Amino acid sequence: MARSTDKPAARTIRARTTRARTIQARTTRAPAARARRAARSRPARGALVLVATRKGAWLYHGDAARRNWRADGPHFLGHIISHLVLDPRDGRTLLAAAKTGHLGPTVFRSTDLGRSWKEAARPPAFAKASDGETGRAVDHTFWLTPGHASEPGTWYAGTSPHGLFRSEDGGVTWQPVAGLNDDPQYRTWMGGPQDGTPDGPKLHSIVVDPRDPAHLYLGMSSGGVHESVDGGRSWAPIVQGLEVVDGFDPANISFHDPHCVRLCPSDPDRLYQQNHCGIYRLDRPSQTWTRIGRSMPKRVGDIGFPMVVHPRDADTVWVFPMDGTDVWPRTSPQGVPGIYVTRNGGKRWQRLDSGLPEGQAWWTVKRQAMTADAQDPVGLYFGTTSGELWTSRDEGARWACIARHLPEIYAVEMAEPDR
Amino acid sequence: MKVLIPGPLRSYTKEREVEASGATLAAVLADLDHRYPGLRFRMIDEQDKMRPHIRFFVNGEQAVDMTRPLRPGDALYIVQALSGG
Numbered sequence: 001m002a003r004s005t006d007k008p009a010a011r012t013i014r015a016r017t018t019r020a021r022t023i024q025a026r027t028t029r030a031p032a033a034r035a036r037r038a039a040r041s042r043p044a045r046g047a048l049v050l051v052a053t054r055k056g057a058w059l060y061h062g063d064a065a066r067r068n069w070r071a072d073g074p075h076f077l078g079h080i081i082s083h084l085v086l087d088p089r090d091g092r093t094l095l096a097a098a099k100t101g102h103l104g105p106t107v108f109r110s111t112d113l114g115r116s117w118k119e120a121a122r123p124p125a126f127a128k129a130s131d132g133e134t135g136r137a138v139d140h141t142f143w144l145t146p147g148h149a150s151e152p153g154t155w156y157a158g159t160s161p162h163g164l165f166r167s168e169d170g171g172v173t174w175q176p177v178a179g180l181n182d183d184p185q186y187r188t189w190m191g192g193p194q195d196g197t198p199d200g201p202k203l204h205s206i207v208v209d210p211r212d213p214a215h216l217y218l219g220m221s222s223g224g225v226h227e228s229v230d231g232g233r234s235w236a237p238i239v240q241g242l243e244v245v246d247g248f249d250p251a252n253i254s255f256h257d258p259h260c261v262r263l264c265p266s267d268p269d270r271l272y273q274q275n276h277c278g279i280y281r282l283d284r285p286s287q288t289w290t291r292i293g294r295s296m297p298k299r300v301g302d303i304g305f306p307m308v309v310h311p312r313d314a315d316t317v318w319v320f321p322m323d324g325t326d327v328w329p330r331t332s333p334q335g336v337p338g339i340y341v342t343r344n345g346g347k348r349w350q351r352l353d354s355g356l357p358e359g360q361a362w363w364t365v366k367r368q369a370m371t372a373d374a375q376d377p378v379g380l381y382f383g384t385t386s387g388e389l390w391t392s393r394d395e396g397a398r399w400a401c402i403a404r405h406l407p408e409i410y411a412v413e414m415a416e417p418d419r
Numbered sequence: 420m421k422v423l424i425p426g427p428l429r430s431y432t433k434e435r436e437v438e439a440s441g442a443t444l445a446a447v448l449a450d451l452d453h454r455y456p457g458l459r460f461r462m463i464d465e466q467d468k469m470r471p472h473i474r475f476f477v478n479g480e481q482a483v484d485m486t487r488p489l490r491p492g493d494a495l496y497i498v499q500a501l502s503g504g
Contacts, residue, residue, distance in 0.1 A: 102472035102499045103427055103461040119457045125465035137464035 047373060048113075048415040049381050050094070051389060052081035055407035057096055059114050066379050066393050069402045075114060083368060085144045086113075086415035087170070089152050095171045097141035097157070105140045107157070109171050113417055122173040124157045124165035126181065136161055143368065145206040148213030158203030162190040162220050164232065179233040180218075180226075186235065189223045189253040197221055204367060205261035209268055217271065219258035225273065241289035243277040260307045260367040267314035274307040274319055274367070281346050292346025296321065300333050300340070300351075306370035310378060315345045318352075318372075318380060318396060320365040331362040339380070339396050355399035356390070363388070368411040383409030420489065422451065423496040428462075431455040439495075444475060445485040447495060462497065472500040 047062035051073075058073030075081075079098045087093035092113050099105040107120040129135030138159045147154025147166075157165040157174060164177040180186055190201065202221045209215035214231040217238075225242075226235045239256045248255040257276035264270040269284040279293030279302045293302025303324030310316035318341045323329040332338070338353035363386040370382035380392040387406035392399050422439050424432045432455050439454065441447035445467070452459035462473045467485060469475070475482040476496040477489060489495065 100427060102470075104464060104470050106457065106461065121456065123460065125460070127465075129466055135466035137466050137468065 046417075047375075047379065048086070048417050049389070049391075050084040050086060050411075050413040050415055051383055051403075051406065051409060052084040052096070052411035052413075053383075053387070053407040053409050054080055057081045057084045058403075058406065060389065060402065066373075066375070066391065071403065072114065075117070076108065080140065081410065082140055082142045083144045083411045083413075085146065085413050086417065087146050087155075088416065089146065089149060091417050093170055095144050095155065097144055099140045105138050105159075107141060107144075107171055107174070111170075120167075120172055120174065124159055124163065124174040125176075126163060127176055127178075136163070138163060139200055141165075142202045143204040143206055145208065148208050149210070151213050154213075156206045156208070156216075158206050158218065160200040160202050161192075162201050162203045162223060164203060164206070164218065166232065177232045179228070180235050183235065189237075190220065191223065191254050205258065207261060207263045207271075209263070210265060211268055217261060217263065219261045219273075221259060222254060222257040222276070224253040224256035225258045225261055238282070238287055238289075240287050241282075241291070242273075242275060242280060243291065245277065259305045262307050262309045262317070264309045264314035266310070266312050270314045272307050272309060272317050274304050276303070276324075278302045279304075279307070279319060279346065290346075292342070293319075295347065296340060296349050297351075300338070301325070304365075305367040306365050306382070308370050308372050308380065311372060311374045312376075313343075316341065316343045317346075318370070320370055320382065322364040329362075330364050332364060335360050335362050337361050337363065339382075339399075341396055352392075352396035353399070354397060355392075355401075362386075366410055368413070369409050371412050371414045373414045374416070379414070381412050381414060383412040385409065420447070420491055421494045422447070423494070425497055425499045427499055428458060428497065431458045431461075440491070441489060443485065443489060444477070444482050444487040444495075447489055448485075474498040474500050 046064055047066050049060040051058040056074035056077040056079055058071055061070045076098055079100050082097045084096045094110040094114055096108040098108055106123045108117045110117045124138050124141050126136040141157050141159050143158035145156045153168055153170045155167045155171050164180045165174040166177050167174045205219035207217040216228045219225050224237045224239045226237050228235045237253050242256055244250045244255040258273055260274045262272050271282045273280040278291045280289040281292045282289045296302040300321045304319050304321045306320050308318045318339055320339055321333055323331050323333045336359055337356050338351045340349045340351055342349050363384040365382045373379040378395045380396050383389050385408050388401050389403035390399050390401050422437050439447050439450045441450050448459050462470055464470055477493050
């Protein structure tokens with residue numbers, strides 16, 4: 001299904017992305033080896049892993065070797081924390097998306113790395129409906145993304161039901177992005193409460209192009225992947241090449257269910273996506289996704305939630321497959337968890353499970369619960385639905401569990417604090 | 420009037436019982452939010468509807484309408500619904 005305005009928008013996107021690709025090629029595409037040398041030359045700093053759970057938040061402080069960890073938490077015990085994110089622009093501001101089972105949603109802010117917290121003065125909330133119209137109410141904020149490096153204090157939030165919100169004051173006050181939330185075509189694609197995940201529709205994977213603050217991507221589960229080249233004033237879907245559940249029409253944007261969309265920092269024209277129906281790659285300015293999960297082992301499949309990109313190598317990504325057969329158990333396939341990595345853009349996949357349970361481990365990893373640091377070798381981190389926090393200091397070759405018995409983990413983010 | 424605050428909201432008021440004023444339930448909740456910023460949105464959504472698990476009782480009787488009139492001597496009880504098992 002195409003919007004009547006898709007064609008001009010698509011031309012603008014192509015022009016902008018072509019220009020951006022040229023700029024990027026001149027200025028930001030450092031060879032992987034050079035980037036690796038730069039990473040090695042930086043003094044090793046302590047790691048900080050931000051863990052959001054169904055019952056509160058924890059900060060795990062690691063030493064420079066990423067071997068020893070100290071737990072700081074719980075923060076907001078009893079609150080459902082969907083996402084906890086550090087502002088990379090100042091290295092000290094944390095935002096936490098919170099609610100409880102009984103109370104409405106809010107956002108908490110800390111400007112001292114979690115030593116103290118203040119509530120947002122105006123959390124994400126839809127505009128009040130006119131008389132006679134049915135208004136929407138935010139059930140919970142699900143996703144937080146810091147804005148562009150050139151726009152300090154700017155943040156984006158994705159909510160359930162689908163809504164996009166923007167803050168320009170570090171998360172104190174939030175405004176609805178009307179270009180998406182109130183667009184009549186988008187309202188149709190967003191559907192109602194029954195059109196999302198079992199826990200409600202989710203607007204997620206808000207991505208800001210590091211070359212251009214006005215160039216944004218986002219995903220809606222369900223509702224497709226979308227792009228804006230004008231700072232969110234208008235949007236266009238990018239779903240060509242994506243498959244949908246058998247029996248549904250892929251031309252209907254509502255039926256597309258991206259689980260996690262990531263942009264490669266080393267090549268911002270390359271995106272990867274873990275979808276409800278496979279693993280995909282998109283190289284702009286193309287509008288067509290390529291399914292790269294077909295080369296995964298058949299008994300594992302290419303269904304999952306999270307996807308993590310390498311900070312310096314756009315050909316390397318990691319996924320955590322889950323069981324998406326019959327009633328969708330959403331557990332590790334056969335109860336044997338394993339990470340899979342490709343180092344050639346999806347041509348081949350390699351299983352990485354050294355140190356992980358060899359059986360009877362029926363957990364999975366949610367879409368924002370797996371992440372990477374920027375060190376060399378890259379450290380990987382994931383949290384499980386059973387409350388375990390796992391790390392690898394060698395890009396997934398070996399795994400160690402650094403915390404057990406936490407509540408169900410919803411999000412894991414790596415942070416580089418200013419300390 | 421006297422307003423009884425449920426445990427989950429005492430991080431705002433620090434007290435179990437507080438004072439507020441207003442001629443309707445909506446006005447009292449607005450006054451509470453003025454005194455304790457952020458409190459109202461945890462109970463009332465952006466469409467001015469009571470959240471699903473929050474209940475209000477005036478002198479022991481459930482109030483289901485935000486326009487419910489209130490008098491200075493009334494007692495308002497804010498209750499977290501017994502839901503969730």
